[in-house]
Amino acid sequence: MQVKILDKEDVSNIKPGRYLVSSDDPRYFSLISLPNSKILDSRSAEDGRHTLAIVEIGANKMRQVSNPPETKAMGMDPSFFSSAKREYVTWQDKWWREAIQNSVDAGATDIICKIIRSGNDTDTKYTIICEDNGKGMDRETVIEKFLAFGGSGKRDEVGKTGGFGKAKELLLLPWINWTIWTGDLIIKGKGNTYVEERAPSFKQGVVLVVTMGAGADDHTKESNAINVITRSYLPHVKFTVNGKVYRSDLEGSKTTVQPKTDKAEMYVSSRGIEGFEEYGIVRVNGLYMHSFYIGEGFEQIPIIEVTAPSIEVLSVSRDSFRDYDLKKAVDEVIKKIMIDKKSALKKKENLFIRKYKGRTSEYERDSSLSEIESLIHKNIGKFSQPTKITKTGIVLDETVVQLLKIVSDQKVQAGGDSFENFISNISGESAEAMMEIDFQSESHMEAAVKSLIWQPSFYIENEIPGYYPDQKFFPETMSSRIYMLAKTWLELVRFVNIQMGGRDRFMVGFIFSRDYKALYRRDNEGDQMILLNPFKFKDGKVTNDNYTQSSDDDLRTLYALAIHECTHMIHGLSYHDEAFASAMTDAFAMCMPGVKKIQRIVNGIRRLKDRK
Numbered sequence: 001m002q003v004k005i006l007d008k009e010d011v012s013n014i015k016p017g018r019y020l021v022s023s024d025d026p027r028y029f030s031l032i033s034l035p036n037s038k039i040l041d042s043r044s045a046e047d048g049r050h051t052l053a054i055v056e057i058g059a060n061k062m063r064q065v066s067n068p069p070e071t072k073a074m075g076m077d078p079s080f081f082s083s084a085k086r087e088y089v090t091w092q093d094k095w096w097r098e099a100i101q102n103s104v105d106a107g108a109t110d111i112i113c114k115i116i117r118s119g120n121d122t123d124t125k126y127t128i129i130c131e132d133n134g135k136g137m138d139r140e141t142v143i144e145k146f147l148a149f150g151g152s153g154k155r156d157e158v159g160k161t162g163g164f165g166k167a168k169e170l171l172l173l174p175w176i177n178w179t180i181w182t183g184d185l186i187i188k189g190k191g192n193t194y195v196e197e198r199a200p201s202f203k204q205g206v207v208l209v210v211t212m213g214a215g216a217d218d219h220t221k222e223s224n225a226i227n228v229i230t231r232s233y234l235p236h237v238k239f240t241v242n243g244k245v246y247r248s249d250l251e252g253s254k255t256t257v258q259p260k261t262d263k264a265e266m267y268v269s270s271r272g273i274e275g276f277e278e279y280g281i282v283r284v285n286g287l288y289m290h291s292f293y294i295g296e297g298f299e300q301i302p303i304i305e306v307t308a309p310s311i312e313v314l315s316v317s318r319d320s321f322r323d324y325d326l327k328k329a330v331d332e333v334i335k336k337i338m339i340d341k342k343s344a345l346k347k348k349e350n351l352f353i354r355k356y357k358g359r360t361s362e363y364e365r366d367s368s369l370s371e372i373e374s375l376i377h378k379n380i381g382k383f384s385q386p387t388k389i390t391k392t393g394i395v396l397d398e399t400v401v402q403l404l405k406i407v408s409d410q411k412v413q414a415g416g417d418s419f420e421n422f423i424s425n426i427s428g429e430s431a432e433a434m435m436e437i438d439f440q441s442e443s444h445m446e447a448a449v450k451s452l453i454w455q456p457s458f459y460i461e462n463e464i465p466g467y468y469p470d471q472k473f474f475p476e477t478m479s480s481r482i483y484m485l486a487k488t489w490l491e492l493v494r495f496v497n498i499q500m501g502g503r504d505r506f507m508v509g510f511i512f513s514r515d516y517k518a519l520y521r522r523d524n525e526g527d528q529m530i531l532l533n534p535f536k537f538k539d540g541k542v543t544n545d546n547y548t549q550s551s552d553d554d555l556r557t558l559y560a561l562a563i564h565e566c567t568h569m570i571h572g573l574s575y576h577d578e579a580f581a582s583a584m585t586d587a588f589a590m591c592m593p594g595v596k597k598i599q600r601i602v603n604g605i606r607r608l609k610d611r612k
């Protein structure tokens, strides 16, 4: 058959025949990849730079349809598996990281690591074992998740570190052979081939056994397991390496300098690790991922805790970040650490929150509430029935006021003299002043009574790094002036709440801050606190002076702060936007008449204190 030189033919419609084609022809690859093409001959052209090929185009392009080829998986050369370890920086550590991570994610509390040398000088082998007491795997999970490339049972699980389904490439494939024993199943493998066997007994959890070679880069060591364990913080897991117990307790405190991202936080360890002085650590859920160099001059170890899902932000081998923002933010803090060794790693010291429980438990509060309600019912018939209706609203009957006074006073008598009782109880005089208001409705009145007998917990929070509040602010050692301030704050908040018809339960307390005069906060548990910064502000800056109840100015400021924070609470508004401004206007209108009562409320507090 004649060989034609490939001229202006359109490759997709080329006629059967033999063609001479040069490799620098743009159609070369299209031509040779046609299903009906076959290279008959090829040789280098004289200039040595390209190839000339004779390609035969068969007559029947469709021949494969009549005889479709069976689908085959790409073959894998065993050397492919042994190269997997090269994807990991210091794979010797990472083998343990992957094994431990799977165990920890499976809920293990006991992880036993063993490295056993066997054979003689000419034929040495290492048996590496990681045994856990986690939830183990059923057959389906082993076969479809653990023994499948990319298989992972953790994609949607929060709090799990894995999710790449990649670990087996390092855990199993590169080694001489491997065995998994879980439940009553034993799987023995070599590369990506394996056989299943029935186990002689049931194994709770998983035992992973891998045989590794003797060369320096062929096996992992005891020290590698210890590295991973001691650079992590997994306090609930007991680790044993070749019979010796190791603690995974490298705890950290938050530092003042933080990466500018919500995907990671920086901590500093309380101690260093010998031989690991010049490095920082990246961890996920407390487990060591990789290290970064920071140079000498550090006693403690900076720790970057990744808080975003690792599958989103870490590289597949978990040796680096693939999230650009995170990488940038972490690079920046590392740079800061290196330049400004001491201050960047300063602990966020003394940041704390303390809660002093109110006198009564939730249950008792409810029962004391109904106790008062029934008392009121008994004395004035139906509590919810207004006793006097005026033009401006409903006014509590003299009897109710008297009664509230008695009830409050009784509570004071019964309360003993602990801080909690003092802060919880209310004097009859204060109660009376608070309840002499015009109620807008019966439910307003009911809410008011509930607020009146509410016994809040006391709360202290410091958010100034490195500052430690004086002992006079703590209930155990509180000075009488601060006592008065705490109590005044509580009663003003209570009074505002009563006037505004608030029904929420709240705590009161102090916040130590450079930014806030007072703060409303709702925590994760739904507890609400209305906190006062006991230090006055001047020209927008916090001073060293505390508010006192003997100053009318101070009292008015406290009252205004209470109105502001109660508006946040009652309207559930956290921002100072238009909705808040409008709610504030109403709140001020509502609470304006109350200003006249502040003095009476404070007098009541004084008398309560004197009686103590």
Ligand SMILES: Nc1ncnc2c1ncn2[C@@H]1O[C@H](COP(=O)(O)OP(=O)(O)OP(=O)(O)O)[C@@H](O)[C@H]1O
Residues within 6 Å of the ligand: 098, 102, 103, 106, 132, 134, 135, 136, 137, 141, 145, 146, 151, 152, 153, 154, 155, 161, 162, 163, 164, 165, 166, 167, 168, 205, 206
């Ligand atoms: N020790 C173990 N105990 C219980 N289940 C395990 C254990 N090891 C592996 N598995 C199961 O096998 C699955 C695959 O594990 P593998 O380590 O390959 O992937 P992964 O942990 O999900 O993701 P990654 O590649 O990020 O580690 C896991 O999701 C888990 O369901």
Ligand SMILES: [Mg+2]
Residues within 6 Å of the ligand: 098, 101, 102, 162, 163, 167
């Ligand atoms: Mg894993």
